[in-house]
Amino acid sequence: MSDDVTPLLRTSGLSVRYGGVVANTDIDIAVDPGEIVGLIGPNGAGKTTFVDAVTGFTEYTGHVSLEGAALDELGPHRRRRAGLARTWQAGELFGDLTVAQNLAVAVAPTGLRTLFSDIFGSSALPTETVDAALELVGVPGVAARRPGELTLGQQKLVGVARALVGGTRVVLLDEPAAGLDTHESLEFGRHLRRVAEAGVGVLLIDHDMSLVLDICTRLYVLDFGVVIAAGAPALIREDPRVIAAYLGTARPGESETAAPASAARPVGDTE
Incomplete structure (x- = not known):
């Protein structure tokens, strides 16, 4: 991250508490334009x-800003309109809708009447907007x-692509x-690079x-809701705190800094 660039996304001292359980503690993260930033950690890390x-889907203390503008008083739909979008772990598409209609869901006005009349009736998005989003992620013509x-x-x-429509900045x-x-993962990564190259910030x-x-x-x-390391991937994979908390210990004969595939790919997340 360059010191002379205003981050697209910045969090400062972000903490989340559920009763007596502290899920996140004083998290400071920044994402620049055109940058892919990784957030990793073991299951249940937060x-x-x-x-x-x-x-905006859960209460927190601290601050979240987008291009320098505070988002803390905005609900999820207003953060989305401001240019902050997300996907979900269970991010299934709507099987009864076309791909274009699935993209339209992301920017449809609220209300069941609008949803059924605009989404099921048409794509509710200009054709060029749909095509541009699909082209950007490498699935044109669908x-x-x-x-x-x-x-x-x-x-x-x-x-x-559904998360990118509607003027998404991050x-x-x-x-x-x-x-x-x-x-498939290699192909997916290649297309994510194209998204970042278009100027979108990616976490x-x-x-x-x-x-x-x-x-x-x-x-x-x-780890346990606290940032224990931050930096370039080459440095992170050699950090003993990260190896102990997440990447695991190498098998005999392997470098101690290289995590075995089984340790690097836990299944699911329980946060």
């Missing part, structure tokens, strides 16, 4: 809780198809590569360490 707080006709990798990319991706095989949470280490410029590591 990663999803952090995303919930940043996007706007009229339904999710069930696409591969899992394509569905994941459509989910990212997107928080919560385990978007879950379920993808090695080849990536994922347990696929090959993906994270390959495409992220910086990493933050959470």
Whole structure:
């Protein structure tokens, strides 16, 4: 992160408490324009809780700003309109809608009457907007198809496209590569780079360490809701605190800084 660039997204002293349980403690994170930043940590570390707080879905103390403007008094829908979007761990697409209609859901006005008349009746988004989002994530030409006709990798990319419509400046991706095989994950990462190259800031949470280490410029590591390390991927993977908390210990004969695949890919998240 450059000192002379205003971060697209910044959190300062962000903390989340559920009764007597502290889920996040004084988290300071910044995401620059065109940057992919990773947020990693073991199950239950507080990663999803952090995303919930940043996007307005749970109460917190501290501050969240987008391009220097405070978001703390805004609800989730107003943060979305300001340019802050997210995906969800269970981010299934609507099977009865076309891809274009799935994208329209993200920016549809609230209210059931509007939802059913605008979304089911049409895409409710200009064709060029839909096409541009799908082109950006590498799945052009699928706007009229339904999710069930696409591969899992394509569905994941459509989910990212849905988060990008509506003038998104920063997107928080919560385990978007879950379920993808090695080849699909590589392709997914390549398309995420294109999203960042378009100037969008990306905060990536994922347990696929090959993906994270390959495409992220910086990493933050959470453990028990506290940032225990931050920096370039090469430094993070050698940090003894990170190895102990998350990456695990190498098998005999391997470098102590290289985590075995089984340790680097825990399944699911319980935050």
